[in-house]
Amino acid sequence: MKNELRRIMKRKLNELSRGVYLPVGIEPSILTTETRTLFAFLSQDGEIDTIPLIEQALSRGIAVAVPRTTGNALVFHTIAADAADAADATPSSTHRPPAVHTAKIDTTQLVAGAYGIREPKIDLPIIFAPERTGLTETVPLRLPLVVLVPGLAFSRAGARLGRGKGYYDRFLRELLVRYPENRDHITLVGTCHRFQIVSNVPTEAHDIGVDCLLTGDGCILCR
Numbered sequence: 001m002k003n004e005l006r007r008i009m010k011r012k013l014n015e016l017s018r019g020v021y022l023p024v025g026i027e028p029s030i031l032t033t034e035t036r037t038l039f040a041f042l043s044q045d046g047e048i049d050t051i052p053l054i055e056q057a058l059s060r061g062i063a064v065a066v067p068r069t070t071g072n073a074l075v076f077h078t079i080a081a082d083a084a085d086a087a088d089a090t091p092s093s094t095h096r097p098p099a100v101h102t103a104k105i106d107t108t109q110l111v112a113g114a115y116g117i118r119e120p121k122i123d124l125p126i127i128f129a130p131e132r133t134g135l136t137e138t139v140p141l142r143l144p145l146v147v148l149v150p151g152l153a154f155s156r157a158g159a160r161l162g163r164g165k166g167y168y169d170r171f172l173r174e175l176l177v178r179y180p181e182n183r184d185h186i187t188l189v190g191t192c193h194r195f196q197i198v199s200n201v202p203t204e205a206h207d208i209g210v211d212c213l214l215t216g217d218g219c220i221l222c223r
Contacts (some may be wrong), residue, residue, distance in 0.1 A: 001202050005161055009152040012195060013046030020193060020216055021049040027056040029219045030189055030212075036142035037063045037127070039076055041150050041191075042110070042118040048193055048216060050148055051105065055081075058103040063142065065127045067171070069114040070135070074171040076128040077120035078139055082106040130174045143185040147175070149210050154190040158209030158222030159201035172208040189214050190222075 030053070031038065038057045043049045057064050058081040065076040081103035113119030129135040149168060153161040162168055172188065179186060190210035197213060197220075213220040 002161060002164075005198070005201070006152050006164060009161075009196060010045075013152075013193075016046040021051070022053045022191075022214065022216060026214070026216075026218065027053055030146060030187075030214055031057055031060065031062060032144070034144050035062055035146055037065070037145045039065050039067075039128070039145065039147040041148055042066055043150075044115070044117050047150055048191055050191060052102075053148070055102050055104060058105070063127070063139070066120050067167075068119040068122065069117075069167065070129075070133050072167070072170065073130045073133050073174075074167050075126060075130070075133060075135060077122075077124035078127050079109050079120055079124065080106055128175065130171075143179070143182055144187070145185065146187045146189060147172075148189050148191045148214070151190055151192060151196070153196050153198050153201055154192055154210065154213055155198060155201040156213070156220065156222065158190070158211065158213075159203045159207065160190055160210055161201045169207065173206070176208065187211050189219075191215075 038054070040050050040054050040057075043051075054064055063078055065078045067074040067076050082105065109121055109124060110118045111121055125139040126135055126137050127139040127141050129137055149160065149172070151160040151162055151168075176183065176186070188208070188210040190213045192213060192215060194215050194217060197215070203209075210222060212222050
C-alpha cells in the first residue's frame, strides 16, 4: 500500500505545471515570535516551495538551516541572507522609516547534491549532525525550533509517507532522542499541497508523526 500511494503522489507532483509557493503572509502561524531556529528543506519535483518562508525567517533574524546528505544521514548547515541584498535594504535617510524588506537567500551557499537536490556547501556552519557522522556541530541549536518536514503524503492525524529512503525518519528520531525534555519546544511541520493530505497513511511503530500540516492555504493542527 505504501508503494502504491508513493506512485500516485509522485505522478501527481510531476503533473504540476508550475511551482506553488507558500504565501509570504502565512508565516506567523508557523514562525511565532518565540521561534529561534528553522530547519527547512529545499524543494524538488513539484513539492510546495519553501523559499518564501525561509526568506521571511531570515528577515526576522531566525537562524535557518537546510540539510546536506552525508552517507545515510542528514546534516543541517546554517545559511545566511545575501549580504548585498541586506545592504540594499538599508534606509538611505535617517528621516525616512525603513521599508518592509524580505531578505533573499545567498544562493552561492548552495550546490547540487544527492538526487539533484540543492544542498548547503560542506564548509558552512553545522548546527545539527548525528553522532554517527563524526562531524562537529559549530553552531548552538537554540529552541524553540520549527522543522519543515517534506513528504509524499500526510494524514490529518499527522502520519507521514516519505519517499522511501528513510532520511527524514532517521533524522527525526535522532533529533527527538537528543532533546527528550524539550519536545514541547520542537514543532514538526508537514509541508505539502492539499492533495497530498489523505484519509489514511500506513505507519509502523517507529514512525514519527508531525504536529501540523502547512499548505498554501494555511495550517492544519494534527495534535
